[in-house]
Amino acid sequence: MSxxxxxxxxxxxxxxxxxxxxxxxxxxxxxxxxxAGETLRYTITVQNTGTDNAxxxxxxDQVPGNTSYVAGSTTLNGAAVADVGGxxxxxxxxxxxxxxxxxxxxxxxxxxxxxxx
Numbered sequence: 001m002s003x004x005x006x007x008x009x010x011x012x013x014x015x016x017x018x019x020x021x022x023x024x025x026x027x028x029x030x031x032x033x034x035x036a037g038e039t040l041r042y043t044i045t046v047q048n049t050g051t052d053n054a055x056x057x058x059x060x061d062q063v064p065g066n067t068s069y070v071a072g073s074t075t076l077n078g079a080a081v082a083d084v085g086g087x088x089x090x091x092x093x094x095x096x097x098x099x100x101x102x103x104x105x106x107x108x109x110x111x112x113x114x115x116x117x
Contacts, residue, residue, distance in 0.1 A: 074089050
């Protein structure tokens with residue numbers, strides 16, 4: 001019936017929100033003293049803790065100063081990622097995704113600490 005529409009507007013807010021953690025661990029040598037020639041492993045964890053799924057998500061990370069990249073050492077969710085021109089694939093960015101969704105660039109919203117996400 002005309003004229004009985006409810007004019008109330010409801011604003012729904014949602015957005016992705018990322019928690020990013022980068023840690024280093026020693027592969028060899030004394031963990032209290034890093035010497036030339038020793039190997040570090042960097043682990044980057046990205047989680048969408050927001051209220052909406054994200055698409056088109058890329059991760060970019062440069063090799064830290066005074067270190068060098070070990071060719072063929074990059075993985076995403078445990079799968080090897082090919083180097084690009086002898087550089088880390090992260091130097092120019094790669095689509096990232098959670099283990100829960102293999103779609104490149106897809107990061108589902110999940111405020112829990114579910115390791116699959």
